[in-house]
Structure formats: structure tokens, C-alpha cells
Amino acid sequence: xxxxxxxxxxxxxxxxxxxxxxxxxxxxxxxxxxxxxxxxxxxxxxxxxxxxxxxxxxxxxxxxxxxxxxxxxxxxxxxxxxxxxxxxxxxxxxxxxxxxxxxxxxxxxxxxxxxxxxxxxxxxxxxxxxxxxxxxxxxxxxxxxxxxxxxxxxxxxxxxxxxxxxxxxxxxxxxxxxxxxxxxxxxxxxxxxxxxxxxxxxxx
Amino acid sequence: xxxxxxxxxxxxxxxxxxxxxxxxxxxxxxxxxxxxxxxxxxxxxxxxxxxxxxxxxxxxxxxxxxxxxxxxxxxxxxxxxxxxxxxxxxxxxxxxxxxxxxxxxxxxxxxxxxxxxxxxxxxxxxxxxxxxxxxxxxxxxxxxxxxxxxxxxxxxxxxxxxxxxxxxxxxxxxxxxxxxxxxxxxxxxxxxxxxxxxxxxxxx
Numbered sequence: 001x002x003x004x005x006x007x008x009x010x011x012x013x014x015x016x017x018x019x020x021x022x023x024x025x026x027x028x029x030x031x032x033x034x035x036x037x038x039x040x041x042x043x044x045x046x047x048x049x050x051x052x053x054x055x056x057x058x059x060x061x062x063x064x065x066x067x068x069x070x071x072x073x074x075x076x077x078x079x080x081x082x083x084x085x086x087x088x089x090x091x092x093x094x095x096x097x098x099x100x101x102x103x104x105x106x107x108x109x110x111x112x113x114x115x116x117x118x119x120x121x122x123x124x125x126x127x128x129x130x131x132x133x134x135x136x137x138x139x140x141x142x143x144x145x146x147x148x149x150x151x152x153x154x155x156x157x158x159x160x161x162x163x164x165x166x167x168x169x170x171x172x173x174x175x176x177x178x179x180x181x182x183x184x185x186x187x188x189x190x191x192x193x194x195x196x197x198x199x200x201x202x203x204x
Numbered sequence: 205x206x207x208x209x210x211x212x213x214x215x216x217x218x219x220x221x222x223x224x225x226x227x228x229x230x231x232x233x234x235x236x237x238x239x240x241x242x243x244x245x246x247x248x249x250x251x252x253x254x255x256x257x258x259x260x261x262x263x264x265x266x267x268x269x270x271x272x273x274x275x276x277x278x279x280x281x282x283x284x285x286x287x288x289x290x291x292x293x294x295x296x297x298x299x300x301x302x303x304x305x306x307x308x309x310x311x312x313x314x315x316x317x318x319x320x321x322x323x324x325x326x327x328x329x330x331x332x333x334x335x336x337x338x339x340x341x342x343x344x345x346x347x348x349x350x351x352x353x354x355x356x357x358x359x360x361x362x363x364x365x366x367x368x369x370x371x372x373x374x375x376x377x378x379x380x381x382x383x384x385x386x387x388x389x390x391x392x393x394x395x396x397x398x399x400x401x402x403x404x405x406x407x408x
Binding site: 004091098110111116 | 286289293294302310313316317318319320321336343348350351353
């Protein structure tokens with residue numbers, strides 16, 4: 001075995017945890033917080049709308065964090081992460097924010113997660129957000145490859161496809177039908193056991 | 205707070221765990237396995253010598269792993285890692301090998317560790333090693349910076365100084381006196397509490 005070490009670059013929401021904004025929408029009753037990039041294709045427009053909704057509804061960061069701290073990882077996620085961390089290197093890449101992810105990270109056993117940042121004002125209101133970089137998942141995969149890793153990427157959604165395309169192998173986990181149709185080159189799996197088998201096949 | 209997210213790039217041996225080859229030397233009684241890059245400056249010559257010693261003494265990878273599995277992280281290391289993982293992103297960078305690190309990784313709570321690889325033959329004898337890349341710690345720090353992180357690097361030894369130099373801030377943890385004299389630009393700390401205080405000062 002003289003091949004490169006492997007690294008698993010994995011999406012978080014939909015793969016290990018519920019979709020955070022959708023859960024916040026459900027628990028706060030603010031219907032429009034359900035909108036995603038499927039409804040509003042420009043991410044910045046979508047995020048500005050979300051921040052506006054938080055402001056209109058007087059929700060502070062702490063309020064949102066309280067909602068998020070009632071969430072749990074998906075059933076089987078913690079066991080999957082343990083399995084993966086004993087046989088390879090896992091880095092979770094998410095477009096979500098450190099301030100949202102913190103309560104869930106601990107419940108997942110503190111895996112390494114690369115996120116973006118929310119900006120709050122003195123009243124704990126979320127006033128802005130900062131991306132670590134544009135198309136951060138894709139660039140993280142490129143960075144891992146540049147330092148000698150074979151990368152297997154796993155995601156569920158359109159915002160994961162650029163990292164799946166850059167990885168040595170890409171896997172769709174619980175994707176929608178459209179994404180399977182649009183990206184037939186990626187294997188699609190729906191349960192953690194299938195995902196394990198596919199990752200082993202890809203050298204993890 | 206509109207600054208970049210922070211990432212802590214930290215050495216493993218001497219910072220979180222004992223020096224593995226030295227412990228293997230002690231427990232097997234093979235005195236020459238104590239040699240380090242301080243004694244043999246060419247790393248490849250040093251490693252070839254170590255592999256030769258393993259062969260001469262009929263030690264398989266499994267034998268070495270049995271020795272390593274009796275080791276524990278340094279006192280306070282696990283608590284430090286937990287503290288760090290709840291406030292920042294930790295990646296441990298080591299020149300050691302996945303096959304050596306595995307038993308210690310679990311005892312540290314499965315942090316993310318970038319390593320090198322040992323090559324075994326059909327008799328479980330270690331016959332070769334592969335570096336992920338030359339000067340891997342330094343290049344990992346450069347990669348993290350290239351994807352938008354502010355990097356604080358921590359190490360104890362000469363093989364850490366190139367990553368400390370590339371990081372936004374470098375800290376020496378329990379260094380020898382020579383290294384402190386040679387690199388006066390880095391803060392030197394000796395206890396985890398001091399290290400925490402220094403890392404907080406550097407934005408972690």
C-alpha cells in the first residue's frame with residue numbers, strides 16, 4: 001500500500017444533522033425561513049432575507065442557538081462518525097456558521113468542521129455574515145489534494161457538487177431526484193451502511 | 205468581529221503525547237531507537253536505521269502497536285483538546301505515522317490528525333515509509349491560510365519551526381533551551397494553562 005492517505009470531506013446538513021434553517025423555521029413558526037437556494041438562487045439575497053426576517057421577528061443569535069440546541073444529529077450519524085474517524089481522516093465542510101454549528105458539534109463528538117461566520121451587534125442581533133471564501137467547500141478539497149491527500153467527498157445537495165467534482169471520488173448521500181439526474185457520474189446512497197460500503201470501495 | 209476564523213495547527217509528540225520512538229526504545233530495550241533528528245540530522249537516514257533495527261530485532265508493526273497502545277496522552281492533554289475543540293478548529297500535524305498514532309488518537313478523543321504512512325510486507329514487517337509530502341507541516345499551514353483561516357501553530361521542536369514561521373502566530377510548548385535561543389520571536393510556554401492564555405491572546 002504505497003498510495004496516498006485518504007481524507008473524507010463531508011457535508012454536514014442533510015448528511016449528519018437536520019437542515020438548520022428549516023428546523024428554525026418549524027420551531028419559530030416563521031414560514032419564510034424555510035426558503036433555500038432552490039427557491040432563491042442568489043445566496044447573498046437569500047441570506048439578507050433571512051437576516052431581515054430575524055430582525056423583524058426580534059430574534060437574537062441566542063434565541064436561534066436555543067432552538068438549535070434542541071436539535072440532535074441524525075439517527076446513526078454519531079456511530080458513522082466514530083467509525084470513519086478510526087479508519088480515516090474526517091473534515092466536515094459546511095456553508096453554515098460556527099455560531100450555529102457549536103451546539104451540534106459537541107453532540108457529534110467534536111469532529112473538525114470548517115464553517116463560515118455570523119456577525120452580531122452589541123444587542124446579540126445577527127447583522128451580517130462572512131464567508132471564509134467563495135465556493136469554500138471546493139477550495140478546501142483542492143487544498144487537501146495539494147498537500148498529498150486522496151479525497152473522497154460526500155454531500156446531498158447542489159452546493160456540494162463543486163467539491164464532489166474536485167474530489168478523487170464523489171458520493172451523493174440522500175440526494176433529491178433532480179440532483180441524481182443532473183450528476184449521474186456520482187454514486188447515490190441512502191443509508192449509512194451503504195455509505196460505508198461505498199467509501200470502503202473508494203479506499204477510505 | 206469581522207476577522208478570519210482561527211485554526212490551531214498543533215504538533216502531537218511532546219505536546220499531547222510522549223515521544224513514540226523513545227517510549228518504544230524504553231519498552232523494548234533497544235537503545236538505538238532513542239536516536240532522533242538531533243543525533244542523526246538526515247531524517248531518511250534516521251528512519252532507514254530505525255526500520256533496520258526493527259528488522260534485526262524481529263519486531264512487527266503489531267509488536268510496536270502493542271507497545272504504543274500502553275501509552276497515554278500527557279496529563280491534561282485530553283482536557284486541553286476538549287477546551288480547544290469547543291472554541292476553535294484543531295488539526296494536529298505530526299511527522300509520525302497513521303499506524304502508530306491510531307491507538308493514541310482514540311485516547312485523545314479522536315481529534316483530526318494529519319500523518320505519514322508506514323509500508324508493511326506480508327509478514328507485518330515495516331519495510332518502508334511514505335511522507336505525505338516534504339515539509340508537510342509547513343505546507344498544511346500554508347494550505348489552511350490559502351482557504352481563509354488565521355493559523356496559530358504550536359510545537360516543541362526544530363521540525364515544527366517551519367510551520368511556526370508560516371503561521372500567523374507561533375508558540376513553543378515545552379521547548380528545549382536551544383530552540384528558545386534560536387527562535388526568540390516565538391513565545392515559549394510550559395503548561396497547558398499558559399498555552400491556553402497565549403492562544404486566547406492570539407485570537408483562538
